[in-house]
Amino acid sequence: MSFSSYQILLKKRDGGILEKDEIKWFIDGFTKGSVADYQMAAFLMAVCTRGMNEDETAALTDAMLYSGDVLTFEETSVVDKHSTGGVGDKTSFILAPLAAACGITVPMIAGRGLGHTGGTVDKAESIKGFNTEITLKEFEELLKTKKLAMIGQTPEIAPADKKIYALRDVTATIESVPLITGSIMSKKLAEGARGIVMDIKVGNGAFMKNLEEARVLANSLMNTAERFDRHMVCMLTNMNQPLGKTIGNSLEIIECIDVLKGNGPSDLTELSLELAGSMVHIGGKASTHEEGVAMVTEAMSNGSGLKVFREMLENQGGLGDVIEDYSLLPQAKCTTEVPAPRDGFVSGMNTRNIGLHCVDLGGGRHVAEDKIDFGVGFTIHKKVGDKVIKGESLLTIHHNEDQSEIVEGLIKEFTTVDYSFSDAETKADPLIYEKDIRWSK
Amino acid sequence: MSFSSYQILLKKRDGGILEKDEIKWFIDGFTKGSVADYQMAAFLMAVCTRGMNEDETAALTDAMLYSGDVLTFEETSVVDKHSTGGVGDKTSFILAPLAAACGITVPMIAGRGLGHTGGTVDKAESIKGFNTEITLKEFEELLKTKKLAMIGQTPEIAPADKKIYALRDVTATIESVPLITGSIMSKKLAEGARGIVMDIKVGNGAFMKNLEEARVLANSLMNTAERFDRHMVCMLTNMNQPLGKTIGNSLEIIECIDVLKGNGPSDLTELSLELAGSMVHIGGKASTHEEGVAMVTEAMSNGSGLKVFREMLENQGGLGDVIEDYSLLPQAKCTTEVPAPRDGFVSGMNTRNIGLHCVDLGGGRHVAEDKIDFGVGFTIHKKVGDKVIKGESLLTIHHNEDQSEIVEGLIKEFTTVDYSFSDAETKADPLIYEKDIRWSK
Numbered sequence: 001m002s003f004s005s006y007q008i009l010l011k012k013r014d015g016g017i018l019e020k021d022e023i024k025w026f027i028d029g030f031t032k033g034s035v036a037d038y039q040m041a042a043f044l045m046a047v048c049t050r051g052m053n054e055d056e057t058a059a060l061t062d063a064m065l066y067s068g069d070v071l072t073f074e075e076t077s078v079v080d081k082h083s084t085g086g087v088g089d090k091t092s093f094i095l096a097p098l099a100a101a102c103g104i105t106v107p108m109i110a111g112r113g114l115g116h117t118g119g120t121v122d123k124a125e126s127i128k129g130f131n132t133e134i135t136l137k138e139f140e141e142l143l144k145t146k147k148l149a150m151i152g153q154t155p156e157i158a159p160a161d162k163k164i165y166a167l168r169d170v171t172a173t174i175e176s177v178p179l180i181t182g183s184i185m186s187k188k189l190a191e192g193a194r195g196i197v198m199d200i201k202v203g204n205g206a207f208m209k210n211l212e213e214a215r216v217l218a219n220s221l222m223n224t225a226e227r228f229d230r231h232m233v234c235m236l237t238n239m240n241q242p243l244g245k246t247i248g249n250s251l252e253i254i255e256c257i258d259v260l261k262g263n264g265p266s267d268l269t270e271l272s273l274e275l276a277g278s279m280v281h282i283g284g285k286a287s288t289h290e291e292g293v294a295m296v297t298e299a300m301s302n303g304s305g306l307k308v309f310r311e312m313l314e315n316q317g318g319l320g321d322v323i324e325d326y327s328l329l330p331q332a333k334c335t336t337e338v339p340a341p342r343d344g345f346v347s348g349m350n351t352r353n354i355g356l357h358c359v360d361l362g363g364g365r366h367v368a369e370d371k372i373d374f375g376v377g378f379t380i381h382k383k384v385g386d387k388v389i390k391g392e393s394l395l396t397i398h399h400n401e402d403q404s405e406i407v408e409g410l411i412k413e414f415t416t417v418d419y420s421f422s423d424a425e426t427k428a429d430p431l432i433y434e435k436d437i438r439w440s441k
Numbered sequence: 442m443s444f445s446s447y448q449i450l451l452k453k454r455d456g457g458i459l460e461k462d463e464i465k466w467f468i469d470g471f472t473k474g475s476v477a478d479y480q481m482a483a484f485l486m487a488v489c490t491r492g493m494n495e496d497e498t499a500a501l502t503d504a505m506l507y508s509g510d511v512l513t514f515e516e517t518s519v520v521d522k523h524s525t526g527g528v529g530d531k532t533s534f535i536l537a538p539l540a541a542a543c544g545i546t547v548p549m550i551a552g553r554g555l556g557h558t559g560g561t562v563d564k565a566e567s568i569k570g571f572n573t574e575i576t577l578k579e580f581e582e583l584l585k586t587k588k589l590a591m592i593g594q595t596p597e598i599a600p601a602d603k604k605i606y607a608l609r610d611v612t613a614t615i616e617s618v619p620l621i622t623g624s625i626m627s628k629k630l631a632e633g634a635r636g637i638v639m640d641i642k643v644g645n646g647a648f649m650k651n652l653e654e655a656r657v658l659a660n661s662l663m664n665t666a667e668r669f670d671r672h673m674v675c676m677l678t679n680m681n682q683p684l685g686k687t688i689g690n691s692l693e694i695i696e697c698i699d700v701l702k703g704n705g706p707s708d709l710t711e712l713s714l715e716l717a718g719s720m721v722h723i724g725g726k727a728s729t730h731e732e733g734v735a736m737v738t739e740a741m742s743n744g745s746g747l748k749v750f751r752e753m754l755e756n757q758g759g760l761g762d763v764i765e766d767y768s769l770l771p772q773a774k775c776t777t778e779v780p781a782p783r784d785g786f787v788s789g790m791n792t793r794n795i796g797l798h799c800v801d802l803g804g805g806r807h808v809a810e811d812k813i814d815f816g817v818g819f820t821i822h823k824k825v826g827d828k829v830i831k832g833e834s835l836l837t838i839h840h841n842e843d844q845s846e847i848v849e850g851l852i853k854e855f856t857t858v859d860y861s862f863s864d865a866e867t868k869a870d871p872l873i874y875e876k877d878i879r880w881s882k
Contacts, residue, residue, distance in 0.1 A: 005611070006611065006612075006613050007613075009486075009612055009613035009614075010613040013486060013489050013490060013613055013614070036478075036611070037478065037479040037482075038478040038479045038481070038482035038608060038611070038612060039482065039611065039612055040479070041478075041479035041480065041482040041483040041486075041612075042482040042483060042485065042486040042612035042613065042614065043486075044483065045450075045454060045482075045483040045484075045486035045487050045490075046486050046490065048454055049454060049486075049487065049490040049491060050490060167479060170446070170447065170477070170479070170480065171447075171450055171479060171480055171482075171483035172447050172448075172450035172451040172454055172483065173450075173454070173483065
């Protein structure tokens with residue numbers, strides 16, 4: 001069927017409801033190049049300002065999904081997790097091996113860092129030899145034989161999303177629930193997962209600033225999952241402070257291994273077990289969420305999760321020995337402590353800023369061409385609610401010899417802007433605000 | 442000052458008010474190429490859906506105006522007219538010579554046909570030798586010595602408008618009052634006119650479908666004119682049927698010469714005199730509108746308008762003898778009558794369709810590259826309110842020998858779709874619905 005870009009733009013501009021075929025024609029045309037960049041830009045802006053209903057969002061997801069290859073598995077216990085992105089958010093490396101150890105197939109298509117948030121693929125690349133640029137065929141084969149594999153974004157999966165995302169990034173059309181839904185769901189559905197666990201980050205270090213926004217997105221994601229016959233769990237989780245104790249690529253890998261050994265910080269451990277437990281539950285290997293959590297907790301205690309993690313690294317050419325010898329991972333030459341400027345309690349952290357500081361040190365990219373320094377980052381000693389004494393270290397900066405000027409600046413930022421303090425004890429927000437589950441029919 | 446495209450897009454996307462400097466930076470950047478097509482497309486869509494207030498509209502106009510050259514005259518009686526476009530709308534060729542004959546300098550920057558509407562430049566080109574592609578310097582010189590000249594759109598005047606318009610045309614962002622205002626006013630202000638007479642067409646053959654829309658546009662144009670210290674008259678006029686009796690390039694030129702000779706159809710004559718009279722009034726050569734109309738009526742009666750018209754043609758290389766010998770103008774070889782399908786009264790005409798039929802015959806362009814056939818078109822015998830007898834000719838189609846198939850199709854369209862009939866007498870809408878004047882301080 002043939003449509004006109006003009007008529008489609010006109011309809012959405014004036015708040016009309018687009019037909020499934022119109023959306024499919026427009027997205028296909030853009031992917032092939034017959035719909036121009038500027039027409040897609042106008043479309044994205046019209047969607048941002050006029051919105052899309054459930055039918056349209058599903059049609060958008062469908063069109064983006066079928067713009068590329070779609071994996072299918074005979075196995076039904078195929079579950080993936082997706083996070084909307086945060087600072088210190090490293091749960092993938094923990095929950096994927098734990099869920100796989102409990103019989104779940106985990107097809108992980110991971111992204112790179114974006115703005116202030118870190119990226120799973122960047123973290124993975126701090127492990128020597130670990131190759132996430134395998135072919136889709138190799139990825140599929142690993143999943144069928146080993147249940148777990150990790151791949152970076154590939155042009156074979158949802159190419160429309162890649163092309164659309166690049167435009168959204170330069171036209172101020174990122175923050176739109178239907179566009180976010182289409183982007184996330186098209187990739188997750190293409191992986192062939194039967195269940196998806198969503199970690200929707202909420203707070204000053206997340207793209208969603210408050211619970212209302214997060215609920216709207218969760219609802220849109222769950223509605224779309226249901227239409228595509230997928231089970232979904234949505235967790236709305238705290239991103240008003242970094243997750244765990246580390247920020248920075250190899251520092252975060254070490255922290256993940258610590259968690260898999262049972263020695264990790266409590267917030268990261270708890271969230272990882274909750275998410276992995278949900279994966280086991282909706283993957284059909286546990287009859288309740290609690291049973292799922294118990295199973296993955298056991299996989300952590302008995303070391304089977306760590307074993308699967310090592311195998312995953314080695315299956316993709318990575319140095320498995322890093323789990324025993326952290327010195328095999330990149331490390332920054334210097335450390336500098338950031339002293340608390342006063343006595344009191346930590347009452348807040350500017351999480352987004354802290355993420356951007358890691359980018360400034362070289363732990364992330366300002367522009368796509370930047371090379372990442374895997375060793376730099378932060379080890380956080382004091383978080384929201386913690387008591388501090390003046391002069392005590394709030395965090396350790398891991399940096400290089402020639403970065404003393406940057407470090408001076410960061411100390412000032414951390415002590416005057418990024419940390420806030422109170423005299424009275426402050427309680428941190430809960431780790432998990434809300435949780436919802438939607439079963440497909 | 443430097444801004445970010447992203448922040449500007451974000452602000453307008455969320456319904457914010459842009460600063461003058463932000464708008465100027467964005468428009469300048471687009472004209473120079475540092476703001477990309479897709480960013481401008483997103484901006485235009487955001488303006489369409491979120492609107493612009495008076496300050497923003499004035500800033501947009503200013504930025505577009507100063508994207509190119511701006512003419513200035515020592516002479517203060519410089520007045521131009523602009524029409525929003527219609528079918529059979531040919532008043533420029535009549536009112537410009539009449540106003541010039543009464544002492545007004547008329548700097549005419551005219552456009553080409555767009556969609557179903559004809560274009561002044563296309564009509565002008567049906568006169569052998571008449572060159573509207575003169576330089577801006579030549580145009581200025583002619584105005585200073587001869588008071589009247591006609592030029593097509595030139596890259597020297599408001600280049601931002603040309604570039605933006607091309608994008609609006611393919612992104613469904615035409616119908617926006619601030620964007621229309623910026624486009625019209627930037628060009629008119631650049632001509633150096635001290636007064637502008639606006640003919641805002643309303644009806645099924647116009648871009649404005651109803652009086653409310655037209656009033657909103659008129660108000661936006663007058664507010665902008667006032668800010669730029671220009672006098673403005675806005676007339677809201679009837680485009681629920683074609684203006685005058687002809688549609689088609691050389692047919693319309695002939696009809697204009699007939700009006701200048703005092704032999705034209707009454708509606709076209711009346712509207713031309715009203716518009717020209719307003720030009721003389723706001724140009725300061727008459728103290729009232731009525732006096733202005735009387736002066737241009739006299740210029741028509743005594744032949745001075747026709748003389749100025751001939752001079753204008755000859756000043757720009759055109760064949761002045763066309764005013765005596767219409768056979769010097771291009772003529773289609775064949776004519777076919779369209780018979781009334783029934784007795785009764787004409788109760789309505791689908792004006793837009795009729796304009797598109799002229800394009801189908803070759804009298805306008807489907808795509809920018811199409812060559813125009815100047816001779817084809819229609820002579821209309823029956824208009825709204827006219828009594829018809831079955832078989833009597835509604836109109837004459839002027840066409841070429843090889844167009845019998847198109848003509849058959851048109852006869853069917855005219856008799857079944859484009860004309861409607863009633864048993865009872867129907868009165869046509871008034872020629873001029875409303876008129877407003879705004880003096881600059």
